Amino acid sequence: MKILHTADWHVGKVLKGRGRHDEHRAVLWELVGVARREDVDLVLVAGDLFDTSAPTPESQGLVVNALMQLREGGREVVVLAGNHDNAQLLEVYRPVLGALGIHVSGLFRRPDQGGLIEFTARTGEPVKCAVLPFLSHRHVVRAAELITETAAEHNRSYADRFGRLAEALTSGFTGDTVNLVTTHGTLPGGKMGGGERQAQTIFSYYFESTAFPPTAQYAALGHLHRRQQMPGACPIWYSGSPIAVDFGEEKNQPGVLIVEVEPGVPAKVREVALEKAKTLTTVTGSLDRLEAMAADLGDAWLRVVVAEKPRAGLADTVRELLPGALQVDLHPDFRPASVRRRQATGAGRGPRDLVREYLAASGKDVEALGALFDRLHDEVTG
Known part of the structure; x- marks a missing residue:
């Protein structure tokens, strides 16, 4: 059977x-x-x-x-x-x-x-x-x-x-x-x-x-x-x-x-x-690079890490280029120096960063457990 x-x-x-x-x-x-x-x-x-x-x-x-x-x-x-x-x-x-x-x-x-x-x-x-x-x-x-x-x-x-x-x-x-x-x-x-x-x-x-x-x-x-x-x-x-x-x-x-x-x-x-579900993809790059790759991304849901200096409306611009962008993050190299200093010392760091730092220091599976925390955080914070 x-x-x-x-x-x-x-x-x-x-x-x-x-x-x-x-x-x-x-x-x-x-x-x-x-x-x-x-x-x-x-x-x-x-x-x-x-x-x-x-x-x-x-x-x-x-x-x-x-x-x-x-x-x-x-x-x-x-x-x-x-x-x-x-x-x-x-x-x-x-x-x-x-x-x-x-x-x-x-x-x-x-x-x-x-x-x-x-x-x-x-x-x-x-x-x-x-x-x-x-x-x-x-x-x-x-x-x-x-x-x-x-x-x-x-x-x-x-x-x-x-x-x-x-x-x-x-x-x-x-x-x-x-x-x-x-x-x-x-x-x-x-x-x-x-x-x-x-x-x-x-x-x-x-x-x-x-x-x-x-x-x-x-x-x-x-x-x-x-x-x-x-x-x-x-x-x-x-x-x-x-x-x-x-x-x-x-x-x-x-x-x-x-x-x-x-x-x-x-x-x-x-x-x-099975092929009918949308692809989930993380992409990284400048606005020019993101625009260049847009045609190849199809209708995928996207997590976008944008490598640009922060400015008003940046996330909206990304979503105009990539309508499938569900999450837009700033690349760490382009975060303001004051933010990077706080992150280096732990002050002002977000919960996702702090959890991953703890997992890495304690020898845990950073990728798997970090993803679990991300989902739990998303559920709690909406």
């Missing part, structure tokens, strides 16, 4: 004040086109359908329509809640979409109550799919433990309890069925795409790859926005996001995974790129 594995749609995302609804519509229809072209039997959507827990009616309509299109032709569709999703909202969808054959899981359930989905694929294989929606650390680490234990102990408690939940849902896997696991969260060692802003990533609440048993043919993960395979006893993959959600992800290639699997044999996985 064939599976389309996708996750982290983040419908409703606003980038620097620009809505992306039309962009998301184009990307999701492209994804539907892949499902049709590959004639997949199952679609796994591993969380974060929405960017916020209170999606607009427009965003909800787009997601539900896409799920219904994915269901056409008798394909099975399995959807679970991610950390950005409102689990209770997905539970409202559950009976309605369930009547249409779309399996929706907002909350953890026992195997016989929806935690283990069983069906026969169109190709004839019996399938068992263990579904583990995002598990908040607040539901795992109790208040008393937060006070008495260290951060490392909190992480261990989370991983241990997640592992017990996964074991309960996968213990019924047998050798004559296609055995699948799907969940949303962090595996240690995974490369962040740049846009994962949640504390569960920053503070390392994770589960271990040992949660996925060797009896599984495939584990479909969501949460990290970079498409990647993780080590484990069975094939474990993050599908990545089909759209770059912020400038920290401009080097990611959006896409999905096509998985071919049969009972008793590890899955074969193939990456499929």
Whole structure:
């Protein structure tokens, strides 16, 4: 049988004040086109359908329509809640979409109550799919433990309890069925795409790859926005996001995974790129240089670092030359001397600069964690 594995749609995302609804519509229809072209039997959507827990009616309509299109032709569709999703909202969808054959899981359930989905694929294989929606650390680490234990102990408690939940849902896997696991969260060692802003990533609440048993043919993960395979006893993959959600992800290639699997044999996985999302690009140069490169930038969203002396209306001039410019920054070499002196001493430095200085001094991943801070800062400050 064939599976389309996708996750982290983040419908409703606003980038620097620009809505992306039309962009998301184009990307999701492209994804539907892949499902049709590959004639997949199952679609796994591993969380974060929405960017916020209170999606607009427009965003909800787009997601539900896409799920219904994915269901056409008798394909099975399995959807679970991610950390950005409102689990209770997905539970409202559950009976309605369930009547249409779309399996929706907002909350953890026992195997016989929806935690283990069983069906026969169109190709004839019996399938068992263990579904583990995002598990908040607040539901795992109790208040008393937060006070008495260290951060490392909190992480261990989370991983241990997640592992017990996964074991309960996968213990019924047998050798004559296609055995699948799907969940949303962090595996240690995974490369962040740049846009994962949640504390569960920053503070390392994770589960271990040992949660996925060797009896599984495939584990479909969501949460990290970079498409990647993780080590484990069975094939474990993050599908990545089909759209770059912020400038920290401009080097990611959006896409999905096509998985071919049969009972008793590890899955074969193939990456499929998606092209409908706008490119996110950082460009640097003088006004003349920016004007010269404008024709080659197409309709990309831009972060512009302008190498010109500061003056009134400079940002407006940049946006006239580059209509896709969402963020305009002054190159450090052209900042006033007084500003550079304050920055050199730390006085008057912005929070982004100070965080990056701290990360560099402490040996942390400046690029990844700096991008996380940028997104959090943008969310808080608007």
